[in-house]
Amino acid sequence: MAGEEVAGLRAREQSPSPPASSNQAAGHGVPLNNNHSSAKAAKLCGSR
Amino acid sequence: MLPAVKMSTTAQKTVLQFPENFLWGTATSPTQVEGHVENEWTSFTAQDGGHCRIACDNYHRYPEDIEWMSRLGANAYRFGLEWSRLQSAPFAALNQNELARYIHLLDCLKAKGITPMVVLHHFSNPPWINAAGGWTNATTIPAFVDFVRQLVAALKERVFLWNTFNEPDTYACVAYLLGGFPPQRKWKLGQFRKVIEHMARAHEQAGRVIQRDGHAGRKPEVGIAKNWTFFHAYKRFSPWDRTTAFACHYTFNKFVLDAFLGGGRRRASTFIGLNYYGRVRFHHFRAMIPASGTPVKTLKDFGFVCDDMVERYPRGLVKILTYLHRKFRLPVYITEHGAASSDEAFRERDLRDNLTALHRAMAGGVEVRGFFYWSLLDNFEWQFGYTKKFGLLAVDFADEKLPRTMKPLAEVYAQICRTNALGADPAGPKPALD
Numbered sequence: 428m429a430g431e432e433v434a435g436l437r438a439r440e441q442s443p444s445p446p447a448s449s450n451q452a453a454g455h456g457v458p459l460n461n462n463h464s465s466a467k468a469a470k471l472c473g474s475r
Numbered sequence: 476m477l478p479a480v481k482m483s484t485t486a487q488k489t490v491l492q493f494p495e496n497f498l499w500g501t502a503t504s505p506t507q508v509e510g511h512v513e514n515e516w517t518s519f520t521a522q523d524g525g526h527c528r529i530a531c532d533n534y535h536r537y538p539e540d541i542e543w544m545s546r547l548g549a550n551a552y553r554f555g556l557e558w559s560r561l562q563s564a565p566f567a568a569l570n571q572n573e574l575a576r577y578i579h580l581l582d583c584l585k586a587k588g589i590t591p592m593v594v595l596h597h598f599s600n601p602p603w604i605n606a607a608g609g610w611t612n613a614t615t616i617p618a619f620v621d622f623v624r625q626l627v628a629a630l631k632e633r634v635f636l637w638n639t640f641n642e643p644d645t646y647a648c649v650a651y652l653l654g655g656f657p658p659q660r661k662w663k664l665g666q667f668r669k670v671i672e673h674m675a676r677a678h679e680q681a682g683r684v685i686q687r688d689g690h691a692g693r694k695p696e697v698g699i700a701k702n703w704t705f706f707h708a709y710k711r712f713s714p715w716d717r718t719t720a721f722a723c724h725y726t727f728n729k730f731v732l733d734a735f736l737g738g739g740r741r742r743a744s745t746f747i748g749l750n751y752y753g754r755v756r757f758h759h760f761r762a763m764i765p766a767s768g769t770p771v772k773t774l775k776d777f778g779f780v781c782d783d784m785v786e787r788y789p790r791g792l793v794k795i796l797t798y799l800h801r802k803f804r805l806p807v808y809i810t811e812h813g814a815a816s817s818d819e820a821f822r823e824r825d826l827r828d829n830l831t832a833l834h835r836a837m838a839g840g841v842e843v844r845g846f847f848y849w850s851l852l853d854n855f856e857w858q859f860g861y862t863k864k865f866g867l868l869a870v871d872f873a874d875e876k877l878p879r880t881m882k883p884l885a886e887v888y889a890q891i892c893r894t895n896a897l898g899a900d901p902a903g904p905k906p907a908l909d
Contacts, residue, residue, distance in 0.1 A: 448529070448875045449529070449872070449873075449875075450525045450526060450527075450528070450529050450530065450855070450861060450872050451524050451525055451526075452520045452524050452525070452526050
């Protein structure tokens with residue numbers, strides 16, 4: 428695919444969600460839907 | 476016939492040479508690096524308040540990231556094809572715009588001499604799969620196999636290494652037992668078993684499709700990536716420690732391996748992908764690792780050497796590789812290994828010790844065809860957000876431009892990639908991590 432087509436593709440791509448330009452949710456640092464007990468959940472098998 | 480693994484006989488006796496055509500790669504996954512995904516992680520907020528909606532913006536910046544791979548001297552790249560981008564409904568035709576972007580990515584890799592290994596499932600599903608119960612629902616199996624069939628037809632000219640499922644054990648465990656991944660269920664052992672069984676059936680069918688339809692000049696290769704964690708008792712004679720360790724080993728290692736590779740299902744795979752990080756030891760039912768909330772100081776007092784996630788255990792790599800070789804007689808790719816830590820010297824020691832272990836296993840007869848460092852970039856580490864730094868490249872997430880910079884470990888890894896060898900540590904020998 429030509430570079431121009433890819434550029435067009437990118438231009439057409441509608442970012443679905445980010446209201447802000449950062450990776451931080453509103454209410455910075457406060458888990459919204461990830462409860463605190465799960466924060467302590469033993470990650471026995473890793474999760475890369 | 477196994478490829479030759481030689482110990483150098485020159486003055487530098489500690490140089491470990493790897494076989495010709497050995498793959499040295501890096502690895503990523505769509506949700507963790509691409510950004511702009513529409514799956515169950517889109518609305519998920521991690522413990523640090525982070526989300527994956529931009530991540531590293533690799534969706535737009537893949538040409539730059541491939542340039543970085545080239546600078547590293549890597550000749551392989553393991554990455555995911557995001558199902559939710561490519562299909563909007565069960566059995567729908569693939570989204571041609573999104574497919575074209577992945578094809579361009581593959582062509583960029585080829586232009587740099589980088590062999591792709593594609594991952595077809597890495598902890599995420601399209602919304603319409605999740606709405607129907609995800610992998611607890613058996614109807615997900617034919618939907619996934621259809622997705623694979625269409626992908627193989629579209630990409631077989633460009634891809635011969637297919638990785639169906641990344642760490643199905645981790646996915647089922649953290650999503651249905653520990654509540655850390657969407658849908659955040661806890662202790663649903665029946666659902667855990669269903670997810671594993673359905674994924675194993677999907678792998679079996681997808682593996683046959685890939686081997687049957689994926690020929691295009693080069694024989695296709697297919698396998699899962701099994702996360703192997705050793706589960707040990709801290710006190711050898713403690714019944715509590717031993718019981719917990721055995722239960723975890725049985726559930727996450729033996730049951731999962733049997734489901735995917737036992738009996739006739741072994742024929743669906745032509746290789747085993749191994750994600751290896753280390754071990755977990757249990758003390759009074761408690762997992763003694765930082766990722767379970769055990770303070771680092773406590774772990775140090777116990778004499779445990781950990782990165783930010785799990786205890787390091789390089790000699791375990793020899794054990795598991797030898798075990799897999801004897802049991803299944805399939806070639807292996809180390810589809811992931813890495814360490815999350817801000818201590819680059821520690822990460823270098825970890826890499827050296829694990830590659831030394833890998834070389835030892837290969838010298839003992841295990842056929843290993845490649846090694847993929849997790850990860851190319853610092854990225855969105857699931858429930859932990861951006862706090863775990865696995866990247867060879869740092870990403871400045873505070874800067875809207877998300878600039879990438881090489882970390883010291885990247886220089887070390889680049890030297891390994893370029894020479895196809897692990898050279899002597901210029902800082903002199905150090906005691907092994909374990």
